[in-house]
Amino acid sequence: MDRIKITGGAPLNGVIPISGAKNAALPLMIASLLTGDTLELRNVPRLADVNQLLRILGNHGIDHTITGKRPGQTSETGQTIRLDASSVIDTCAPYDLVSRMRASFWVIAPLIARFGEACVSMPGGCAIGTRPVDLLLFALERMGVRIEIEGGYVVARAPKGLKGAEIAFPKVTVSGTHVALMAATLADGTTVVENAAREPEIVDLAECLIKMGAKITGAGTSRIVIDGVARLHGTTHTVMPDRIETGTYAMAVAMTGGDVTLENTRPEFLQNALDVLSQVGVEVSAVNDGIRVHRNGTGLRSVDVTTDPFPGFPTDLQAQFMALMTRAEGTSRIRETIFENRFMHVQELARLGAQIRLDGDAAIVQGVERLKGAPVMATDLRASVSLVIAGLAAEGETEIHRVYHLDRGFEALEAKLGRCGARIERISA
Ligand code: UD1
Secondary structure, eight states, X not given: OOEEEEEOOOOEEEEEEOOBOXXXXXHHHHHGGGOSSEEEEEEEOOOHHHHHHHHHHHHHTOEEEEOOOOTTOOTTSOEEEEXXXXXXXXXXXXXXXXXXXXXXXXXXXXXXXXXXXXXXXXXXXXXXXXXXXXXXXXXXXXXXXXXXXXXXXXXXXXXXXXXXXXXEOSSOOHHHHHHHHHHHHTSBSEEEEESOOOOHHHHHHHHHHHHTTOEEXXXXXXXXXXXXXXXXXXXXXXXXXXXXXXXXXXXHHHHHOEEEEEESOOGGGGXXXXXXXXXXXXXXXXXXXXXXXXXXXXXXXXXXXXXXXXXXXXXXXXXXXXXXXXXXXXXXXXXXXXXXXXXXXXXXXXXXXXXXXXXXXXXEEEOXXXXXXXXXXXXXXXXXXXXXXXXXXXXXXXXXXXXXXXXXXXXXXXXXXXXXXXXXXXXXX
């Protein structure tokens, strides 16, 4: 298994191009099941999760083509994928494919909406607490879908099609909102989603669906209204920038010091996290087509943070921020309100010398003067990149094992950091 070796202490300086967002690309690819025409997606990141989803979609009968390299492109430039679901032959998504990635469960929405039936294995994905699908099924049931659980599979049936409905989510859910949005586009009548997630990835999906002929208003607010249409058609859509990758590199620069421009991204996608970084003592400014992050000489101040649905502080940046706070002056309280058990990075950060104490749904981080390199283990996608951030600032060598977690969500991580001066290399076993 590959591992990543980092020799800490080098500041980061230069330019980091930000990739297309994994969390937007996945639902967009799944939306291709809603039409028999071709959906062309541009700026799709080259990630293990994208490849896994292509396998799952292929199993349903979707053909895909990936265009070759064009002038000026590198292996880090997003790819263009064309998806063609004109001949879906299988509405069942099997365990061995779905269990590796939670988002693949969302195929249930377009399958039931277009074909009136779906059978999807219960999902897997990152081990960050129990991640149920009850709210996704609640949304589908509201639209008239009959759901049964058989042998670890969710079997969904709606032989007469879906009906528009009022769906009031008891808690904000990104997955539930994606599923409701996709299913409602082909339902008979109007669907109103209340307490909808407001994440930019929801807006990106809605914009693509609108280009495909869907009638949607309110995406990006807590109330989304969808008027069902009889069919959707193909279109071309460019995947939005990855705000979590953006925030991760911003925190890496905050940690090491230096001056980096994050290119092809937008501050409004992560304003809350950028404001927190300013409070920490990092200079953050919007520049043409990106964000400049700059820290020279000044120390890091401790700041308390609570994760929240968008526009709050993202849970997907919690581990990275905790890594940063290990070196800040004073004590920081980091509260996680979205996922239980999303603190598995704490014991690994402690191996580098971090002082962190857990207190219910919060982690209390007492900043230390120095971290020291050590072998550590990646436990999930965002936790593993927090170890990279810590390793970049630790004295000596840090070796991160199980980096397949990183490959699920960070495109060309070593190359992007390496070009900015980080001493980081992948060791293939
Ligand atoms: C998505 C993101 C993930 C991010 C999360 C929160 C993708 C592929 N993943 O995950 O990176 O961390 O949003 O921003 O986009 N819940 C239920 N029942 C359900 C569904 C969810 O109780 O049926 C709970 C979850 O356990 C969690 C909370 O609701 O506590 C939020 O989950 P949700 O917003 O749905 O996250 P995901 O879409 O899975």
